[in-house]
Amino acid sequence: MKVYLDNAATSYPKAPNFYEETMELYKELGVNASRGKYSVAEKMLNIELDLRKKIANIFNISNSKNVILSSSATVALNQIIQGIDYSDVKHVYISPFEHNAVYRPLLYMQKQFGFKILQIPFNKFSWDKNKTKVLFESQKPDVVVMTHASNVFGNILPVKEIFSMAKEYESLNILDTAQTAGLLEINLKELRVDFAAFAGHKSLYGPSGIGGFVINSNYVLKSILFGGTGINSEDVGMPSSYPERYEVGSMNSLAIIGLNTSLEWLLEKEIEKIRLQKIQNFKKLISELSYFNEDIKLIYSDDNVGVLSCIFNDYSCQEMGLILDEAGICTRSGLHCAPLAHKHIGTIDSGTVRFSLGYFNIQSEFNELNIILNSIF
Secondary structure, eight states: OOEEOBTTTSOOSOOTTHHHHHHHHHHHHOSOTTSOOSHHHHHHHHHHHHHHHHHHHHTTOSOGGGEEEESOHHHHHHHHHHHSOOTTOOEEEEOTTOOHHHHHHHHHHHHHHOOEEEEOOEETTEEOHHHHHHHHHHSOOSEEEEESBOTTTOBBOOHHHHHHHHHTTTOEEEEEOTTTBTTBOOOHHHHTOSEEEEETTSTTOOOSSOEEEEEOSSOOOOOOOOSOOSSOTTOSSOOSSTTGGGOOSOOOHHHHHHHHHHHHHHHHHOHHHHHHHHHHHHHHHHHHHHTTTTTEEEEOOSSBSSEEEEEETTSOHHHHHHHHHHTTEEOEEEOTTOHHHHHHHTOTTTOEEEEEOOTTOOHHHHHHHHHHHHHHO
C-alpha cells in the first residue's frame, strides 16, 4: 500500500474523473488553439477560454484575458520578476519563507540593477508588524514579493496586512499562490495584489506542465519571451493585448484540457469544503505523529495549508526519507527548494522530512503510517 504524503510538490491522486476525461478530450481535440479556424481548433480554443474564466473566478477578477498561462508557477514568477522596470527600484522585500522560484530570479535581477533585497521581520511564524512598519519607513518598499503559504512548514502568511502596509508606499505587490490557489479564498483586489502566480499541479489538482499568473494592475510588465502568438504576425514586436503579450509558441493542449477538467470538479466541490477536509486530514496527521513525540520533532504553524516538517532523532532526513519510502510512505526530504525558510527556522544544516496532505488522503493511510512508525520506533 502506497501512502502519498507529498502533495505540496504535486497533488495526487487527481479528481475521480480527471484521467479518463482528460485523455478522451485530448484524443479528440489535441491540437493548437488559436492557430486555425477549423472546427477542432475552435473547440480547443473554447476549452482554453473556459479555463481562463475558471481561473479568473478562483482569483476573483472580472477579466479572464488577464489570466496568463505558462508551463509552471516558476516560469510565471520569472516573467513577473524579470518583467519589472527596476530603474527606480531601490528596495525589494520578501518574506523569510520564499521558494527559490522567487529568490533566484530576484538575485539575478539584483546583480543587474543593484537594488537591496530585505526580509520582512518574522518571529518564527509570527509577523512582527511594528518592526516592519519601522523598516518600511526607513527603506520604503518599491516591490514586495511574498508566498501565500510556506511549502516547507505550511504556515499561511498575513499577506493582506503586509501588502496593505506596503501599498501606503505605492509598492508593486506580487503573490506566489503555488500552495494556496484552489485551497484558500483569494480576492486579489482585497489583498492589494498586482500579480499572482499559480501552479496547476498542486491544490488546483491539475496536471504538471501548466501554471501562470493573473494580472490585477495597470502596470505593464516587459515581455521576456518572444515568438509566435497566433495574432499580428506581421508585427516585429510582441502584441500589446493580453494574454498574447506574455504567451508564445504552442500551448500545452493536454495540460489545458487536464486543468480545465480538474477545475470543473474543484469548483463544483467548492474550495471551502476542500479546505475543511484538508484541515481534518491535518489534525489526523498531527495526532499520529505526536504519538512519537520523543522521537520526532514537529515543525508547523496552526494556521496551515496541510504541510509540516519533521526532524527525527537518530536519523538524518535523507535516511528517514528512504526508510519511509521502502515502507510505502511517500514524503519529501531535504531543503525543499526553500533554503531561506530553513535558515529562518534553523533547519538549514539538517533539512527536514516534509509531510504534505491532499484532499484525498483517507483514514486507512494514517493507520498505515502509524504502523510503520511503530515498527521504526
